[in-house]
Amino acid sequence: MTAVSDTSELPSVKAETVLSARSRKPANLGQILRWLLLFLGGLLMIAPITYMISTSLKWPHEIYNVNLIPEEPTIENYTYVLEDGRFYLWFINSIIIAVITTVSNLFFDSLVGYTLCKFRFPGRYIVFIAILSTLMIPTEMLVIPWYMMSQSFGWLDSYWGIMFPGLMTAFGTFLMKQFFESVPDDFLEAARIDGLNEFQIWWKIAMPLVKPALAALAIFVFLGNWTAFLWPLIVTNSVEMYTVPVGLSGFGDEVDVAWELIMTGAAISTLPTLVVFLIFQRFIIRGVVMAGLKG
Template identity: 60%
Template sequence: MNKRRIPITTIIFLCIGGIAMVFPFLWMFSTSLKSGVDIYNISLIPKRTTLEAYKYVIENTKFLTWFKNSFIIASITTISVLFFDTLVGYAFAKLEFKGKNALFLIILSTLMVPTEMLIIPWYMMVNELGWFNSYWSLLFPGLSSAFGIFLMKQFFEGVPNDLLEAARIDGLSEFGIFWRAAVPLVKPAISALAIFTFLGNWNAFLWPVIAVDSPDIYTLPVGLALFSGEAYNQWNLVMAGATIATIPILIVFFIFQKRIIDGIHLTGLKG
């Protein structure tokens, strides 16, 4: 079978788009390697390469603490979302209980509420529970997601009921059926949900900047935003911090890029 040839105009536009996407990252990395006197040099290649900016950021700020906080928050929320959203998605897809459809519609309706409208209720809840300026304040909004529940429900509906009935006849408990029979069949969706959840929480800014006011609890985006104000026009320092903050995202992308592409296909085409 002959492969479809890609028009040259498409290739040109893709190359232009790729350069436009990559260039800011190259400029950021290049600036981070410049000394303070060279940061306004428009050349992409530094005249004198130095790691002074990285050394300053690591030694004179709480950058490593911010990095640790972001990693902890993103990891815990990802694990929580995977566990609870797969359980709830399975229940909605394969179990029968009173009010199931109405409850699912209520969960779906929360997707239409902008995050900005939830900030005040979250803030009031955090104050009432005494969680302000703690890990709990950063964690609780992301421990489960309506999108994850919807995604997992759609994929669990594709799991054959005959397979689950066979597992039930073999004496497996309902959780055993879920864990040993259903979950292995929806691993692509679980992988996609894990990637999107981790990256979303790693880059979160609006709620963390409101929920904490101690530098020891700042996440990386919040810490970098405040540090950029303190650094004033020392852009090499800001770019050094931003470059390090980008490393986990690049690692996730290069390792799981096929999963990311599959996830986009899955979330866009599965009905």
């Protein structure tokens, strides 16, 4: 049987079983409760987004009303935020930081993960455990050493200062190591015989086989850095170096927070995350790895 028919059969089989299960049994109480719980969960997820968009369409006097549909909808906030030059700067800062950090993570996390997974060398486990153990240290504990480090290296208030703690992550390394476990050694050995060097084997053979993991990691890292607040707030001083979340928090003045503007900025800043998700989600397809092996 070919793999083509394998993959095409799977979904239809699933769909059938779901259908038959549905038609055979009337919904019982447990099922109703489950649906209800899922529905509430869905509401919970969608509520802040709806509220954000709704608030961004309101005038200042209306923002403390909880009604979803604004009485007098306006796009004034959008015009204001987009015409305010600072928002563009922050947006570009955020894009630069999130993109560079994502690329760096994809490259280095998978390189280290691959090495830890596929090479046998003394001290391999110690290195792996040392990397993993850094996951247990919370960011709040790290910001002071980071700050002191940035200060002594002259990285304060710079892209490098904002980015350096996140250019490689223990989580990403761990994730990639685990995914490389699923890449059979035969592929790598075949490539070794074909004459690729170790770096080429990693780049040309192993990396394309873990695309789903890379896509997932890209989404995680991009979102994490796009929404990062605490560290960028601490390390930046000048308004020009702010990222979107740091900049937005500063909308308003000493006595009043301009929620409608913050929500407008937030609404605009969700767009890149949507784009990233749409680009990468198509790579998150299981079973790519197995196609080159026995049928």
